[in-house]
Amino acid sequence: MTAFDPAALLTVAREEARTGEAEGGVPIGAALFTVTGELLGRGHNRRVQDDDPSMHAETSAFRAAGRRPHYRDTVMVTTLSPCWYCSGLVRQFGISHVVIGEARTFSGGHDWLAEHGVGITLLEDPECIAMMTRFIERRPELWFEDIGTEPPPEH
Amino acid sequence: MTAFDPAALLTVAREEARTGEAEGGVPIGAALFTVTGELLGRGHNRRVQDDDPSMHAETSAFRAAGRRPHYRDTVMVTTLSPCWYCSGLVRQFGISHVVIGEARTFSGGHDWLAEHGVGITLLEDPECIAMMTRFIERRPELWFEDIGTEPPPEH
Numbered sequence: 605m606t607a608f609d610p611a612a613l614l615t616v617a618r619e620e621a622r623t624g625e626a627e628g629g630v631p632i633g634a635a636l637f638t639v640t641g642e643l644l645g646r647g648h649n650r651r652v653q654d655d656d657p658s659m660h661a662e663t664s665a666f667r668a669a670g671r672r673p674h675y676r677d678t679v680m681v682t683t684l685s686p687c688w689y690c691s692g693l694v695r696q697f698g699i700s701h702v703v704i705g706e707a708r709t710f711s712g713g714h715d716w717l718a719e720h721g722v723g724i725t726l727l728e729d730p731e732c733i734a735m736m737t738r739f740i741e742r743r744p745e746l747w748f749e750d751i752g753t754e755p756p757p758e759h
Numbered sequence: 760m761t762a763f764d765p766a767a768l769l770t771v772a773r774e775e776a777r778t779g780e781a782e783g784g785v786p787i788g789a790a791l792f793t794v795t796g797e798l799l800g801r802g803h804n805r806r807v808q809d810d811d812p813s814m815h816a817e818t819s820a821f822r823a824a825g826r827r828p829h830y831r832d833t834v835m836v837t838t839l840s841p842c843w844y845c846s847g848l849v850r851q852f853g854i855s856h857v858v859i860g861e862a863r864t865f866s867g868g869h870d871w872l873a874e875h876g877v878g879i880t881l882l883e884d885p886e887c888i889a890m891m892t893r894f895i896e897r898r899p900e901l902w903f904e905d906i907g908t909e910p911p912p913e914h
């Protein structure tokens with residue numbers, strides 16, 4: 605079943621995140637693959653680029669993959685632990701596995717997904733951690749907007 | 760706090776669902792309002808119309824409302840109980856209340872949202888029930904695709 609290489613999949617998501625960073629956006633990238641490693645769709649957060657709050661990295665990759673009758677043979681890779689919105693996407697569509705770059709700077713719903721039978725691979729990749737740490741330091745207001753949370757008082 | 764009229768809000772979502780039905784799409788509509796009843800965005804499922812699996816009614820309305828720093832003063836109205844994807848959206852962005860047309864033909868994550876402090880108003884509106892019942896009977900393959908589920912054997 606697990607014919608994919610998590611680190612290889614993460615490379616694609618990390619490239620997407622870097623593109624988002626270079627565009628001045630939220631540097632989170634994702635991609636949807638089959639469990640045998642075929643790329644179905646890739647994307648990055650487009651809040652800034654398209655003024656679109658609905659396009660998180662995972663939803664962007666899911667959209668790029670187009671319509672499918674089911675997702676039980678798919679793996680989502682994302683540079684950051686999926687928020688509730690993106691975790692809900694994974695659960696509803698029955699995506700079988702999620703490869704996560706890091707959950708150090710933000711932890712979303714991946715434990716909940718694991719409880720509901722989704723395979724989780726957490727890599728704690730230093731480059732993903734560094735990219736998000738840099739972003740949160742530089743653009744806290746944009747980060748908190750992206751997760752619908754008000755900045756803590758120190759910001 | 761609850762200055763909005765749930766039935767009046769549902770009228771807008773139902774209009775969106777009817778538009779989706781007339782377009783040959785999945786007949787689910789939604790809208791985002793402030794708790795004082797100001798319309799922020801409205802939309803309907805666009806799977807068929809845009810070949811876009813990421814645009815459920817609720818995500819479509821959320822997108823139409825544009826970027827906001829927070830959603831604690833907002834109410835989502837939808838003709839159908841929100842699936843896990845759309846329930847995750849509501850939880851992540853802190854939408855305070857969800858008005859639901861019906862949960863008879865499909866029940867998603869609204870109990871989970873209530874457990875996490877989201878106000879839920881379930882109307883069991885006969886027109887919403889009739890519209891979805893008609894759709895599921897006529898287009899079962901499209902309905903099951905929309906929720907990422909394989910049709911039961913009888914279909």
